[in-house]
Amino acid sequence: MPELSESIQAIKEGAKEDRFTYLTILQYHVTSPEILPTLNEVLDQDAELTQEIGWDLVQMLLGIEGSGACLETVARLGNPREVVIKVMEALEGLAVAWNEVIVDVDEPGVVPDSNIPAKFITLLGMLAILHRRIETKYPSRFLGPSLVKVFEAYQPTPEMTASVINLVYSLSGRKRPPLPTRKSSINVANPDQDGDASKNAPDPEAEQEDPKEDAMQRKLLQSFVTSILQRYANAHDMLWSPRLLEVYNPKKVVPGRKTITEAFRQDEDLQQRDGVIGQLVALLRDLSLDKCPRDFIKSIFEGPSLTDPLAAFDDFSSVDDIHFSPGGAVCLIAYWIFSKDVFGSDSPEPEMHIFPDHALMLGRFLGREMKSEIISNPGIADALLAIGLGLEHRNLIKGPEDANLMAYHHNLTLISVFHPDIQVRNAATSFAGSRLHSEPDDQDRLEILEDLLENCMFASLKACAITWLKEEIITAKQEKLSNQFSSPEVIERLQYSLFPDMLSLNETSSGGADGALVDFWAQNRLFLLQVANFAYLLFAGFPDLVPAGMGAAVGQRFVEPLVAAAERLQGNDGAQVDDRMQLGILVDRLRSLGLQ
Incomplete structure (x- = not known):
């Protein structure tokens, strides 16, 4: 050197x-x-x-x-x-x-x-x-x-x-x-x-x-x-949809517990996230992207599927050849809604409705590989939820075109299953329930619940479906409605999805650690606990909705084998404390029905 x-x-x-x-x-x-x-x-x-x-x-x-x-x-x-x-x-x-x-x-x-x-x-x-x-x-x-x-x-x-x-x-x-x-x-x-x-x-x-x-x-x-x-939004948890839920439903916030909105106001790193997004949006406003007309909305779900719109720069011969990032445009609209409702900004109002616009957005982004899309693009999924919540809050529900509520609800529930952040999952579940209950056609509501209970492979979603069914029945009772949820026909139609045949559980081993039984409980406990609670409400609270002779059949095919299996699991030396507690609740609730 x-x-x-x-x-x-x-x-x-x-x-x-x-x-x-x-x-x-x-x-x-x-x-x-x-x-x-x-x-x-x-x-x-x-x-x-x-x-x-x-x-x-x-x-x-x-x-x-x-x-x-x-x-x-x-x-x-x-x-x-x-x-x-x-x-x-x-x-x-x-x-x-x-x-x-x-x-x-x-x-x-x-x-x-x-x-x-x-x-x-x-x-x-x-x-x-x-x-x-x-x-x-x-x-x-x-x-x-x-x-x-x-x-x-x-x-x-x-x-x-x-x-x-x-x-x-x-x-x-x-x-x-x-x-x-x-x-x-x-x-x-x-x-x-x-x-x-x-x-x-x-x-x-x-x-x-x-x-x-x-x-x-x-x-x-x-x-x-x-x-x-x-x-940036995909890499950082912006939590737009959970924060909007807190702002829209302040009465549901648990007193004494720090809210997500408060955390973003007090934590310097979280404040910085909001600041960065705000500056990026300000850049776009300086670049004249400061309105949300119908054509801009349609370009998101009708335009080309581009993960990197700049990659084709060699083919740019006019302004029309250059496209926005579709996911970035979704995040932009979400932030416009979010910043107006949370920060009181003067952001533009989107010229769109939940149906068909938001439904088409969901379908365009989730596509066929829904699980991988949600996991790899968590920020876009959160943004999509935030847009839906904002439109619902503004009562911008139906536009001039028909809506496919079944497909829309299906996409929302997939976010509630696959999103990596539990707070966004909870927001998706809350929004899906709200949209379901707001659908004016009770036949459509029942078909969605039936589809979830019969075809869904996720116990958490089937548990949600039971919660939504219970809420529909209670509303019909309280408001003295005459609809699909006010007569025994609804239980007759759903009984084999609500109370499936559990007799095969009797064939499992009765002694020692039973791997098959342990797996069954791990996969289905959320659903089974919700079913037990629903059964108690149904048989004890609304006996007029129980079809004649169904109680005995449910006791034989569902309650008896499930109680026996739960008691065997309780005696399993490898069972965790939480599992034993939940199994005990399940057994007590099912026995209280008097169907054995």
């Missing part, structure tokens, strides 16, 4: 050599942060030199700590068309590096290489300067590929998201500063906004810009920001 004084002298004197020789000198001597001030001084004082070799310095300097000032000088004085290509190559390298090491990290959310965010921030600072310097007929041809590389390298950390926000503010003309009303993402370097733009060299190949380019660039930025919004 050369001495520092030797390197300083070589960098100063070497600038007199030809460019290829000087690059060789730099590769040998620019190896540590201590030498960077000297190099930056040379680059800053010799604009012609920097224009000629700047693009060769991007990769050389990026790996050296503290090289930001030198790279800023390269961005201001280097040939912008050449340097921007090298910046894109560097971003591509970051994306590859991230993907190579992320597989070795077990803990979600952990940054595998602490240098990647810093490099990303530096490169985006350069891009902001470079794109404002490039004067060409079609600047979108530079902007599109750059945004693709940024998105590929982007990970939804606070620092990297703040850098993206800075970049878009610069490229959109910085119509206003970031919103100050809620905590924003953490501050990162932004040389385009904080540096001296008077040092920027003119584009040596400047051309007059095509008049259509302003719209092209704006649409590219809209597409990019909606893509970032989707990725």
